[in-house]
Amino acid sequence: xxxxxxxxxxxxxxxxxxxxxxxxxxxxxxxxxxxxxxxxxxxxxxxxxxxxxxxxxxxxxxxxxxxxxxxxxxxxxxxxxxxxxxxxxxxxxxxxxxxxxxxxxxxxxxxxxxxxxxxxxxxxxxxxxxxxxxxxxxxxxxxxxxxxxxxxxxxxxxxxxxxxxxxxxxxxxxxxxxxx
Numbered sequence: 001x002x003x004x005x006x007x008x009x010x011x012x013x014x015x016x017x018x019x020x021x022x023x024x025x026x027x028x029x030x031x032x033x034x035x036x037x038x039x040x041x042x043x044x045x046x047x048x049x050x051x052x053x054x055x056x057x058x059x060x061x062x063x064x065x066x067x068x069x070x071x072x073x074x075x076x077x078x079x080x081x082x083x084x085x086x087x088x089x090x091x092x093x094x095x096x097x098x099x100x101x102x103x104x105x106x107x108x109x110x111x112x113x114x115x116x117x118x119x120x121x122x123x124x125x126x127x128x129x130x131x132x133x134x135x136x137x138x139x140x141x142x143x144x145x146x147x148x149x150x151x152x153x154x155x156x157x158x159x160x161x162x163x164x165x166x167x168x169x170x171x172x173x174x175x176x177x178x179x180x
Contacts, residue, residue: 027087029080031153032108033115035073037066038149047134047141057133065126069119076115083111 030036040062044055073080087094087104094101123146130142 025155027084028155029084029087029112030073031155033076033080033112034119034150034153035069035080035115036149036153037069038062040066043142043145046145047138049134049138054133058130061126061129061133065122068122072115072118072122076111079111080115083107 040059043062044058047058049055049058086107090100090104094104127143127146131139134142
């Protein structure tokens with residue numbers, strides 16, 4: 001009798017967990033558009049710039065880049081805020097209503113993509129400036145630092161999604177067993 005009761009409780013527990021709707025992460029339009037600022041004082045330390053003249057050039061390039069990004073952010077502030085409010089308020093409705101999801105997706109594409117493209121152009125200019133003034137090793141460190149900063153903008157995956165993803169251990173042949 002106890003075994004049957006335990007099985008029923010476990011079955012109900014697993015079925016209720018499986019039917020939960022996924023959590024909607026808070027949408028941040030600035031992060032989606034790659035709007036962020038580099039820290040003037042942190043970058044020379046991270047890329048190991050020791051020469052004062054070179055530090056001044058790096059500082060000047062970063063300051064120019066950040067000023068242009070602030071200008072883009074200021075000009076598009078209202079659009080980004082409206083988009084953020086729209087996506088966050090609709091939340092779980094986007095999972096169920098395909099028409100609404102498509103409308104929001106087109107709104108995101110028309111708002112975010114031009115901003116992201118203009119920021120991408122500015123980053124290319126900044127990278128070309130740094131490629132000219134930095135050594136190869138420092139430039140590689142700069143690119144690595146830049147990628148890390150962009151990775152910080154990506155939304156974190158929820159724990160439930162990462163728990164649901166299957167492991168690839170057996171597919172890669174690392175799980176032991178025979179190879180044919």
